[in-house]
Amino acid sequence: MLLTGQRVLLIGGKGGVGKTTVSSALAVLASQRGQKVLLVSTDPAHSLADAFGRAPIGDRIARLAPNLDGLELDPDREVEQHLAKVSAQLKRFTRPEMFAEIERQMRLTRQSPGAQEAAMLERIAQTIELGLSDYDLLIFDTAPTGHTLRLLSLPEAMAAWTQGLLQANQRAQKLGDVLDHLTPKAGRDLDNPLGDPKEHATAGMDERSKAITETLLARQRLLQRTREVLLDHKLTALLFVLTPEKLPILETARAVTSLQQEKLPLAGLVVNRVLPDSADGDFLAKRREQEQQHLAHIASEFAKLPRYQLPLQATDIQGLEALQQMSALLTEAGF
Numbered sequence: 112m113l114l115t116g117q118r119v120l121l122i123g124g125k126g127g128v129g130k131t132t133v134s135s136a137l138a139v140l141a142s143q144r145g146q147k148v149l150l151v152s153t154d155p156a157h158s159l160a161d162a163f164g165r166a167p168i169g170d171r172i173a174r175l176a177p178n179l180d181g182l183e184l185d186p187d188r189e190v191e192q193h194l195a196k197v198s199a200q201l202k203r204f205t206r207p208e209m210f211a212e213i214e215r216q217m218r219l220t221r222q223s224p225g226a227q228e229a230a231m232l233e234r235i236a237q238t239i240e241l242g243l244s245d246y247d248l249l250i251f252d253t254a255p256t257g258h259t260l261r262l263l264s265l266p267e268a269m270a271a272w273t274q275g276l277l278q279a280n281q282r283a284q285k286l287g288d289v290l291d292h293l294t295p296k297a298g299r300d301l302d303n304p305l306g307d308p309k310e311h312a313t314a315g316m317d318e319r320s321k322a323i324t325e326t327l328l329a330r331q332r333l334l335q336r337t338r339e340v341l342l343d344h345k346l347t348a349l350l351f352v353l354t355p356e357k358l359p360i361l362e363t364a365r366a367v368t369s370l371q372q373e374k375l376p377l378a379g380l381v382v383n384r385v386l387p388d389s390a391d392g393d394f395l396a397k398r399r400e401q402e403q404q405h406l407a408h409i410a411s412e413f414a415k416l417p418r419y420q421l422p423l424q425a426t427d428i429q430g431l432e433a434l435q436q437m438s439a440l441l442t443e444a445g446f
């Protein structure tokens with residue numbers, strides 16, 4: 112059901128539990144079932160290319176298999192492109208004496224906490240917007256838990272990024288009138304990312320102010336639409352990967368609590384690397400005993416969530432053929 116109902120799947124989990132493998136195998140599975148799939152890596156340490164055993168992909172769509180494209184998002188590139196655009200716009204409308212100050216503000220913004228994450232969020236937003244019109248299913252392989260959770264606290268990330276830029280603009284005296292327009296009293300949506308995007312925030316501004324404000328507003332609205340998609344249980348599902356071990360279980364419990372607080376559509380858990388019945392020997396028997404306890408813990412702790420179990424394989428999963436085998440195991444697991 113999961114792969115036919117929703118249009119956006121986000122795969123999260125602690126470092127090394129198998130997020131990239133599960134995302135890739137799910138993408139292979141959905142594409143084999145005839146869906147047109149875009150698999151997107153948002154982990155700055157990209158590994159989609161490794162999983163598929165192919166040359167680096169990078170921040171442009173590449174064909175991975177029939178019906179299946181891949182993309183590795185690059186937030187640095189986004190930060191650079193965005194700042195270049197804003198600073199070009201600022202320069203177009205300011206005196207040359209201000210250029211050094213604009214450059215300085217752009218450098219500060221580039222280094223400000225959260226700039227990279229916010230830029231990644233914007234790339235994700237663009238990818239969702241474009242991807243939803245070209246693909247049946249978008250699958251996001253995300254960075255380890257903490258990173259993803261921060262990324263998904265959308266309102267904060269949105270505010271930090273745009274407000275950083277607005278503050279940079281504030282210093283440029285020439286833009287004083289833009290800011291007059293954006294004071295909280297005026298009730299403009301730049302100050303309230305969740306305000307009405309249809310409100311005509313630039314009415315009455317001069318051309319110079321309009322251009323810059325429109326750029327910032329366009330981003331704000333894009334992120335707002337993304338937020339709506341991500342919170343829509345009919346469109347989006349979040350799957351959390353964990354292994355039957357103590358620390359991944361603890362981290363998953365914390366993440367599940369945060370996700371539920373944010374009202375994100377958590378659709379289930381993938382319990383990866385479960386010892387297969389065929390594994391024998393005294394050593395493995397002992398491990399299995401401990402694993403049974405962890406699996407029992409998972410079953411009680413996450414009783415309300417659907418759980419899908421994937422067996423540990425004898426070797427790493429690399430290349431399309433190995434991913435196809437993994438996707439068969441996903442079908443057995445209930446996907």
Ligand SMILES: Nc1ncnc2c1ncn2[C@@H]1O[C@H](COP(=O)(O)OP(=O)(O)OP(=O)(O)O)[C@@H](O)[C@H]1O
Nearest residue numbers: 126127128129130131132384422423424426427428
């Ligand atoms: N069920 C499995 N059986 C055997 N090997 C597995 C299994 N699942 C994943 N692996 C292997 O474990 C390693 C880590 O998996 P993967 O890269 O998918 O994890 P990840 O959660 O994406 O890691 P990171 O947090 O670093 O992005 C890979 O070499 C992968 O091939």
Ligand SMILES: [Mg+2]
Nearest residue numbers: 130131154158
């Ligand atoms: Mg990974």
